[in-house]
Amino acid sequence: MSYKKILTIQDISCVGQCSLTVALPILSACGLETCILPSAVLSTHTAGFSGFTFRDLTDDMPEIQAHWKKEDIKFRAIYTGYLGSVKQVGYVKDILNTMGTDDCVRIVDPAMADNGKLYSIFNEEYVEAMRGLCASADILIPNITEACFLSEVEYRETYDESYIKMLLSKLSKLGAKTIVLTGVGYAPEKTGVVAYENGEIRYYEHDKISKGCHGTGDIYASAFTGALMNDKDVIEAVKIAADYTVKCIMNTQGDADHWYGAKFETALRDLMDMLA
Secondary structure, X not given: OOOOEEEEEEEEEEEOOOXXXXXXXXXXXXXXXXXXXXXXXXXXXXXXXXXXXXXXXXXXXXXXXXXXXXXXXXXEEEEXXXXXXXXXXXXXXHHHHHXXXXXXXXXXXXXXXXXXXXXXXOOHHHHHHHXXXXXXXXXXXXXXXXXXXXXXXXXXXXXXXXXXXXXHHHHHOOOOOEEXXXXXXXXXXXXXXXXXXXXXXXXXXXXXXXXXXXXXHHHHHHHHHXXXXXXOOHHHHHHXXXXXXXXXXXXXXXXXXXXXXXXXXXXXXXXXXXXX
């Protein structure tokens, strides 16, 4: 594998094991030169903590991009995560369209919703902006809730394969060539990931762990990107990211004090073995 320079764009939650505090170490452990563009800095993430600090970095983003252009910096892959506003989405779309190498892979995790609901700070205007960002992506990594908002499909807690196929078909019309749909389970005790590539649908299933962890979507998307940039094909990357995420969750079970994230660091050796 050649030494690849990639960029990830999302917020920094200083405590809480999500966003850039997850993406940077995972991607670096995968042997990638990982450059970052922080969209905001928070003292902690917002799920379960109160009184957290927040520093918006929206206005810094175009200035950073302008400097990169001056230095002729290009990225072999660009992977986006949580973005805090419509304005940020617009800046990031321009980065996706202008800052990649000729063979750049553009990966969008539209982190904006879960369990049938948008995150509290987002609205339909943001969803529409995210649809536009997805049009600039090669690979889209939504959960089912995000997929429903993006494709304007009614969210269901229970569904069958025909529902998932319909969801993927509508999502594909946004422009991404490949879709990796997470959190797909056809039985209560199972969950998995559906990969849609060139019209072909493949499903990777594993046992569902009843007690989940915050930030596992970021862990999954980062591990998927790391595996893909290690010359794994899409379905290999899907499986590696899923197995690694499950290991991270398992390593966190039984620790009541660690309620705010997953112990992803303790499984990095496992990820290295999977890549090898």
